[in-house]
Amino acid sequence: MIFIKGQINPTEVGSRRRLFRRKEKQPTMHLLKQIGKHKWDYLFLLPKFSVFLVFIALPVVWAFVLSFQEYQIFDTVWVGLDNFKAVFTGDLFYKALWNTFRYTLVVVPSQVMIALILASLINPLNRKAQTFFRAAYYLPTVTSVVVISMVWRWMYNSRGLLNYILSLVGVDAINWLGSSNWALTSIIMMAILTPPGVGVILYLAAMGSIPESLYEAARIDGAGPITTWWRITLPLLKPTTLYLVVLGTIGSFQVFAQVLLMTDGGPGYATTTLVHLIYKSAFRDFEFGLASAQAIVLFGIVLIFAFIQFKFLNTDVEY
Amino acid sequence: MKKNVLLMSLLAVFVLVAVVGFFTPAQVIAKDWEGKIVVWDAPRWPDENDDRFHWMKSRIAEFEAAHPGVEIELVEVPWAELGQKLNIAIAGMDWPDLAPVDISGGAIKLKQLEQGVIEPLDDYFTKDELADFFPGALEAYTYKEHLYGIPSSMTVHAMLLNLDIFEERGVEPPVNGKWTWDEFVEKMQKLTFDRDNDGKIDVYGFSTYIMPGYYEAWPFLMMDGARPLSEDGEEYTFDSPEAISALEKFASLKFEYDVSPMEMGGNDVGGCFQAFANPELRTVAVEPWASWAIASVRNNDKYQTNFMVAEYPIGETGQSVTVGGSGGFVVFKQSNKDKKAVVVEFAKFISDTEQQYIFATEYGTFPARKSSQEMGPFADNSHMKRASEMLQYAVSIPKHSNWPQIDERIQAWLQLVLNGEKSAKEALENAGEEAARFLNK
Amino acid sequence: MNSRKIFATGLRVMAYCILIVWAIIALMPLYWVFTTALQLPDEVLSMPPKLIPTVVKKFIPLYLQGDKDQALHILSESFKSVRVLFTDIGLPKWFFNSVLVSVTATLGILLLDSMAGYVFAKKQFPGRDFLFWIMISTMMIPGQVTLVPMFILVTKLGIKNSLWSVILPPLAMVFGVFLMRQFMKTIPTELIEAARIDGASEFKTYWKIIIPLSKPALATLGILTFMSVWNSFLWPLIVLNKSYLYTLPVGLKTLQDKNLVNYGLLMSGAAISAIPMIIVFLFFQRYFIKGLTLGGLKG
Numbered sequence A: 001m002i003f004i005k006g007q008i009n010p011t012e013v014g015s016r017r018r019l020f021r022r023k024e025k026q027p028t029m030h031l032l033k034q035i036g037k038h039k040w041d042y043l044f045l046l047p048k049f050s051v052f053l054v055f056i057a058l059p060v061v062w063a064f065v066l067s068f069q070e071y072q073i074f075d076t077v078w079v080g081l082d083n084f085k086a087v088f089t090g091d092l093f094y095k096a097l098w099n100t101f102r103y104t105l106v107v108v109p110s111q112v113m114i115a116l117i118l119a120s121l122i123n124p125l126n127r128k129a130q131t132f133f134r135a136a137y138y139l140p141t142v143t144s145v146v147v148i149s150m151v152w153r154w155m156y157n158s159r160g161l162l163n164y165i166l167s168l169v170g171v172d173a174i175n176w177l178g179s180s181n182w183a184l185t186s187i188i189m190m191a192i193l194t195p196p197g198v199g200v201i202l203y204l205a206a207m208g209s210i211p212e213s214l215y216e217a218a219r220i221d222g223a224g225p226i227t228t229w230w231r232i233t234l235p236l237l238k239p240t241t242l243y244l245v246v247l248g249t250i251g252s253f254q255v256f257a258q259v260l261l262m263t264d265g266g267p268g269y270a271t272t273t274l275v276h277l278i279y280k281s282a283f284r285d286f287e288f289g290l291a292s293a294q295a296i297v298l299f300g301i302v303l304i305f306a307f308i309q310f311k312f313l314n315t316d317v318e319y
Numbered sequence B: 001m002k003k004n005v006l007l008m009s010l011l012a013v014f015v016l017v018a019v020v021g022f023f024t025p026a027q028v029i030a031k032d033w034e035g036k037i038v039v040w041d042a043p044r045w046p047d048e049n050d051d052r053f054h055w056m057k058s059r060i061a062e063f064e065a066a067h068p069g070v071e072i073e074l075v076e077v078p079w080a081e082l083g084q085k086l087n088i089a090i091a092g093m094d095w096p097d098l099a100p101v102d103i104s105g106g107a108i109k110l111k112q113l114e115q116g117v118i119e120p121l122d123d124y125f126t127k128d129e130l131a132d133f134f135p136g137a138l139e140a141y142t143y144k145e146h147l148y149g150i151p152s153s154m155t156v157h158a159m160l161l162n163l164d165i166f167e168e169r170g171v172e173p174p175v176n177g178k179w180t181w182d183e184f185v186e187k188m189q190k191l192t193f194d195r196d197n198d199g200k201i202d203v204y205g206f207s208t209y210i211m212p213g214y215y216e217a218w219p220f221l222m223m224d225g226a227r228p229l230s231e232d233g234e235e236y237t238f239d240s241p242e243a244i245s246a247l248e249k250f251a252s253l254k255f256e257y258d259v260s261p262m263e264m265g266g267n268d269v270g271g272c273f274q275a276f277a278n279p280e281l282r283t284v285a286v287e288p289w290a291s292w293a294i295a296s297v298r299n300n301d302k303y304q305t306n307f308m309v310a311e312y313p314i315g316e317t318g319q320s321v322t323v324g325g326s327g328g329f330v331v332f333k334q335s336n337k338d339k340k341a342v343v344v345e346f347a348k349f350i351s352d353t354e355q356q357y358i359f360a361t362e363y364g365t366f367p368a369r370k371s372s373q374e375m376g377p378f379a380d381n382s383h384m385k386r387a388s389e390m391l392q393y394a395v396s397i398p399k400h401s402n403w404p405q406i407d408e409r410i411q412a413w414l415q416l417v418l419n420g421e422k423s424a425k426e427a428l429e430n431a432g433e434e435a436a437r438f439l440n441k
Numbered sequence C: 001m002n003s004r005k006i007f008a009t010g011l012r013v014m015a016y017c018i019l020i021v022w023a024i025i026a027l028m029p030l031y032w033v034f035t036t037a038l039q040l041p042d043e044v045l046s047m048p049p050k051l052i053p054t055v056v057k058k059f060i061p062l063y064l065q066g067d068k069d070q071a072l073h074i075l076s077e078s079f080k081s082v083r084v085l086f087t088d089i090g091l092p093k094w095f096f097n098s099v100l101v102s103v104t105a106t107l108g109i110l111l112l113d114s115m116a117g118y119v120f121a122k123k124q125f126p127g128r129d130f131l132f133w134i135m136i137s138t139m140m141i142p143g144q145v146t147l148v149p150m151f152i153l154v155t156k157l158g159i160k161n162s163l164w165s166v167i168l169p170p171l172a173m174v175f176g177v178f179l180m181r182q183f184m185k186t187i188p189t190e191l192i193e194a195a196r197i198d199g200a201s202e203f204k205t206y207w208k209i210i211i212p213l214s215k216p217a218l219a220t221l222g223i224l225t226f227m228s229v230w231n232s233f234l235w236p237l238i239v240l241n242k243s244y245l246y247t248l249p250v251g252l253k254t255l256q257d258k259n260l261v262n263y264g265l266l267m268s269g270a271a272i273s274a275i276p277m278i279i280v281f282l283f284f285q286r287y288f289i290k291g292l293t294l295g296g297l298k299g
Helices: A011-020 A027-037 A039-066 A082-089 A093-122 A127-142 A145-156 A161-168 A180-193 A197-208 A212-220 A225-236 A238-253 A257-262 A274-283 A288-313 B002-023 B054-066 B079-091 B110-114 B127-131 B135-140 B163-168 B181-191 B241-255 B269-277 B292-299 B337-349 B353-363 B370-374 B382-393 B403-418 B424-439 C002-038 C054-064 C068-078 C080-087 C091-122 C128-140 C143-157 C164-171 C175-184 C189-197 C202-213 C215-231 C234-239 C248-255 C263-283 C285-296
Strands: B035-041 B070-076 B098-100 B150-162 B204-206 B284-290 B307-310 B322-331 B394-396
Touching: A027 A039, A039 A288, A039 C091, A039 C128, A039 C143, A039 C164, A039 C202, A082 A288, A093 A127, A093 A180, A093 A197, A093 A238, A093 A274, A093 C002, A127 A197, A127 C002, A127 C263, A127 C285, A145 A161, A145 A180, A145 A257, A145 C002, A145 C248, A145 C263, A180 A257, A197 A238, A197 C285, A212 A225, A225 A238, A238 A288, A257 A274, A274 A288, A274 B079, A274 C143, A288 C128, A288 C143, B035 B054, B035 B079, B035 B337, B054 B070, B054 B337, B054 B353, B079 B098, B079 C143, B079 C234, B098 B337, B135 B150, B135 B322, B135 B394, B150 B163, B150 B292, B150 B353, B150 B382, B181 B204, B181 B241, B181 B284, B241 B403, B241 B424, B269 B284, B269 B292, B284 B292, B292 B307, B292 B353, B292 B382, B307 B382, B322 B337, B322 B382, B353 B370, B382 B394, B403 B424, C002 C263, C054 C068, C068 C080, C080 C091, C080 C263, C091 C128, C091 C164, C091 C175, C091 C202, C091 C215, C091 C248, C091 C263, C128 C175, C143 C164, C143 C234, C164 C215, C164 C234, C175 C215, C189 C202, C202 C215, C215 C263, C215 C285, C234 C248, C248 C263, C263 C285
Parallel strands: B035 B070, B035 B098, B204 B284, B322 B394
Antiparallel strands: B098 B322, B150 B284, B150 B307, B150 B322
16 A cells, blocks of 8 residues: 555666676576676675574475474484374374364454454544554553463462452362363453454554545435445455454464463363474474374464465455 | 774774684683682571571582682572573583483583583492482483482472461371371361351362472372373383373362362462462362471471371372482583592582481471481471481482483473363373374484 | 533443453462462462452551561561572572663664664665665564574674674664654754755764754664563574573573473562563653554554
């Protein structure tokens, strides 16, 4: 939206120069020349790309290699697809997958919907109120998951705040994190009640950029606020919704710190999620090969989901 | 053109640095017995400045003074993170020289031991020296007939009884700490009550927790004679009738007799301890703990409790049973023989007769050396003395290279039983099926 | 007309109610962190929970009644766990480490990402799109995938157990490149062309034209980076082994000595680690918002 069109084509200058160099036929020389010509560009990129190569690209490739190996301390053995087989025949993988699905299926739509509703309610308010609510909803997001999980664990404690509130209404205490029926629900509840600050802000920004003239037109046609919202606002927010759903899904599939700090996957395996399983394989059982294979499977699942959502929601939106 | 060369060489240098940095071993090998030794330790008892590492620090200072040229670096690691940090260090081939590890516990995998991460110490001990250790302690550090560490302490799980609550309810504590299952249940029922008369139970007779790597509840499961694995460690036996009956009885504390709070069988170790020892709470009369807790509720100002030590209730076998463990130090793989000798010397230095005596009096463990025991560390501590008598009934946790995974499955199913979600039989059988895949490797 | 007005007012009141209730729910956990942190040591586990800490309720009345000693006593008791954190436990050192690491990493990222973002946004060179997409595509990979290789790598580089091991890896994060590129695309290319015609060197163009124009984006990126480094937990937990090197979240975790959970102490620690982020947020709110909207729009 803040995109400026009609820039000077930066290739223009370059392409004219290229004419003079056409005679050189060796492709390697050509490449060298190209690099030489753009040496400043490459130099600007070099620092970032170096750390990227060392601390992201190399470890990623390494992880892929590890997934075909059994990592031992003094010698590492190639095991082909054994790790991947072990992922799909393992007793916990499907439990973890199912828990992760349930978490994602509840949390992502709820968060997006809550964000949409809150943003729609905030949008017509005056500037001061807007700023206030935006800050209130975003504030919990800036504190670390460690802090948030610590305090929720404390509130879910059998002597904690939530059971006290229940006792005020005469409801028996609930074993929030301790029982299989409640543990995952408790973690989901924490995710839903931690406000979707990012979503609210993005929706507000998107609503702010909807031209007032569209609303004018609707008003002249006699449409009420709800009709306007349904017919105009909602369709125009689709790109934001798509963005939030895709990002939310990627995030939810990686839910981990909460699980580690609050239930450690228990009771039984009621709250084991995919990343928690990966973490356990890697840093409790020290099956690095298996852990890498699990991580790669997770990556695949996330990709498929993101792709489906894109296809499904991305009917007439350009990105 | 020159500039191109410059650029390319820059790129090349970068690639080279990345590649070389990646493949050069970072570990520098000590030239001889003069050099640096890295020792990990976890918090022990606090000194007046609340420093929980003062014991190791003073040992290091003394050793360094006696061995000029030897520098010992102490890395302080909390117990809760010791296992993970150690394993990460092993994965990165960057282990310490010496660390406090129980090889049958979860901190080190027997698989790693088989791969040669831990040095066998057989050659550093004479027969006479070994004879000073209790056989059970040596046993704990022996794997496939090699000694993989120096035992420095033994622990046992025991029941701690809050005598104030017993008195409040007019309940007689078990005579000499011995009780049968029925006596135990009867007392627990009397100890469960509504203290503030609001119609709700607020003090419970018994509580504990269930978590991988923790065995406070397990003596209950063993009371009718069941054991998790067969003697040879190849078969799962926790689905025997004795195991099922014991687990059913254990769960009945919560669901039939209602003498345990909702959190019983959960994974909140800290909360469980608070409920017993925090003066603001004191809402549970009896909890089983490893022997360190005795030192804590006896010596720590915050948690001082009027308590006694009792045995686990006696089941069908007519004999009380408990789970024992041992602590000590292991020496990690050394590439220099002379350095190894110094490391072993230091390990011996911190686990000699006198140090084990100090551990027993200050830290709440039992000596692994007969000579330390003979010094009478518990002369003025009847609780520890009582607990030490339980060592004779102590059973150790199976030594199996996949034990952490097996343990995790068993404990997961136990949690479900204590949530009232599964029957004892169903859970123990399912745990067996899941454990089987790790037994046949 | 009138009924419509009432209807509109009713809607507005309802909107406010929903917003306020949700704001209370949203802020409750944070409120509870601070409340627990300030409760008297023997109040933390009390039933019913003290929704307002005694010090807030009693300090001013007592002080005004002239009972200064009692008032000050309550005040000092309330801050007992904070005091314990600052004197008995190495919290000041952890705090300093967190500041050092976050600031260094943030400055590093600002420099690297603005340089990279600049050429990705404004330059044409062979392999540009390829390199860009390689970098961006790794954003989808869960961090856990690289944890193990990263650890081995850091060990091999010999920077384990130094603060470099927590400063360098964040420098590789690619979100900033994306953000800077998105923003710099909006800078008119004419400005760059003009500078070039004036004979400015490439670096001068970047430093004198691009950087000043990108200040809002830099501020945004700086804040977001600071926040993510300040809050990062798992990686420092794995690579830092010495308590004097701990960052705040790792230090907090070690406070959670498994057998002696002390919620008062934990919540005090949590509060101390949350306060800087809250302050940063309240002061630089608009940059947070800008960063989010920039990152979320089309490119």
